[in-house]
Amino acid sequence: MIEGVELFPLQRYEDERGWFTELMRASVVDRQIKQSNLVFSRKGVIRGLHYHERGQNDLFACLQGLVRVVVLDRESAETFTVDIGDDNPVVVFVPGHHAHGYEALTDSLFLYHVTEEYDADDPDEHGLCWADPRVKHLWSTQSPILSERDLAACS
Secondary structure, three states: OOOOOEEEEOOEEEEOOEEEEOOOOHHHOOOOOOEEEEEEEOOOEEEEEEEOOOOOOEEEEEEEOEEEEEEEOOOOOOEEEEEEEOOEOEEEEEOOOOEEEEEEOOOEEEEEEEOOOOOOOOOOOEEOOOOOOOOHHHOOOOOOEOOHHHHHOOO
């Protein structure tokens, strides 16, 4: 596994009312969570690859559906991938200096906590092409649905 990337298995406690799962504990994240984002993605969407120069870290959880998380250590070219969500209830911690992204393998609801607030006037969001040769083989699709920004990273 890439240095600093961690998986935290989730435990679901069920009874006649429904279920409960703890997603995050501050004691396992090295810095305070400052923003949370909730994203719905249709099957076939790839978001990323993104990385941060000023130290933002991410904690990923798929709340519904299934996503493939892909991480690239930009210095060593080491890669890591894991499918998370309904079939594998884990949370993934990614140090932000690693390039990271995810692919919606099904329609999915994705939550990520970050250790820095997004600043539209001075964003710390940098991109690599999803089809970078170091990771292209890790995605399940070769014709993803991409945002304009993620498309631009491939130019």
